[in-house]
Amino acid sequence: MLFPATGYSASMATKIPAEKSGKCQCETHHSNSILYQILHQEHASETKWHQQHCSPHCSTRSKGCPCLDRRRVVLRTPEATCRRASEVLLKTSTFIRNLPSFYHMPWEDQFVLIQQNWAPLFVLGMAQEGVDFDLREIPATSLLKKILLNQSSTAVNELGSSSAEASLAEVQKMKNLLWKFWGLDISAKEYAYLKGIILFNSECCILKCLPYVQSLQQEAQKALMEFISTMFHGSLGRFALILQLITSLRDIDANAIEELFFRPILGQATLNVLLIETLYIKPDWL
Template sequence: MSPPDCYCTEYGGRHPHAILFNILSQKETNDLRNWDYYTTSHNCHCEQRRLVCLRNPESTCQAASAVLVKTVRFMKSLPSFHHLPRGDQTLLLRSCWVPLFILGLAQERIAFEVMDLPANSILRKILLNDQESHSERETEDCPPTLAGVHNLKLCLNKLLSLDLSPKEYAYLKGALLFNPEIRGLRSTTLIEGLQKEALRVLQEVIHTLYPNNRDRFTQILLTASSLQTIAKSLVSELFFRPIIGQMDLLELLNEILFTK
């Protein structure tokens, strides 16, 4: 699959629709323009389409795997999630594991570096061959690009700059997990209520910790909304393809979720 004409088009046109993001103000566009040095030096990342891989895959993949396991265990630990129909649990997992995983990376302060993917790399062949043999997934699966990694690091840096407390992380994860806008859910009303409750408690925690900071709640939600721009394929191919090969990552996540 050929890359998009412009990185800005690829990521700029995505707008989440969940309750979590509908309450945000119109200043989101202006705030996003100020993020990180990646956006200050270039308005367009078309030159960053080159393929990349982790510089230290052994240590980074191990750390990322630990974060992913913690992410799924967080879901399992919530009684409100555990009592949802199994189909709803699967849909929420499929839709929300990436933003929750990125929150975990930030919370654990996992650092990583990338380098150009060698032309003769076995990993490169696996990624490209996997694309060609799974044409129905072409819209989702693609090798990691430098532009995609820049976008991921931009989000991580913004999260780190907020210096979230453990409670803020926990309730923000809950608000992202219980997304009533996901198609196919049976318990939409219940899940909507759970998201509203997570947002309410998050706001209370912020007011307790930062009574004089009226903008923090909005800042956190703006940052959370940016996580929706991170493609599942980027995360899975960058952090997990080197260790799972052509295995289906979602199948592995389902096993973790539903194994006692």
């Protein structure tokens, strides 16, 4: 039911300006459509899950306008959080470096796999290390005020680049996944198998040794399934749930990760190149 049980009818409610009703303009514009009602129900379910499972001190709960893609956030404690993120990235590269099977592949395949899979590997590493982080929303009017005050374009550019900001929607998606992983209390062995499954993912990749990569991923999946079956008395429901979370990891925007956690450290460099250099597999043409 989209309208409260008062004397107002739906037609009267639509005449109330969005600003006075406290609703987002995009919400009031679509509030009568069937598609909106379906999506609204799904959003309500997700919000209920978030309230039950997410951290009580999470500072970016959805308030007011639900257009999260247009809302920008930065780290509340960037120095400490970026340091921990860098530690996770280092442990991720160490994990890859200690896999002889990875270096048995041509360097072109190594590069493609890192380029395609570093982001889900990083988020999985954040989950394993228990790295939580608080956010601070950037007021949408701050940059506009600078422009209206006729400040120089240089000052405006410095304002826009002083903080590594990302979309609230993407960051919230990442935080929700982290809490789902933590809710499963995944063991160190399970994390190791999951990293193998993610690293040797060959979907949407053109690889020279595709059958070899597929066999490595199947081997990691089989090891995870056997471990879960042994530890949880033959129940494979946990196995299916974890694999579903891995699929969700691939929806995380790599650019959002790079901007939020590493832009202050990297400057204009890219994380892909940094990882390649760290793993000593940088070819001449990079």
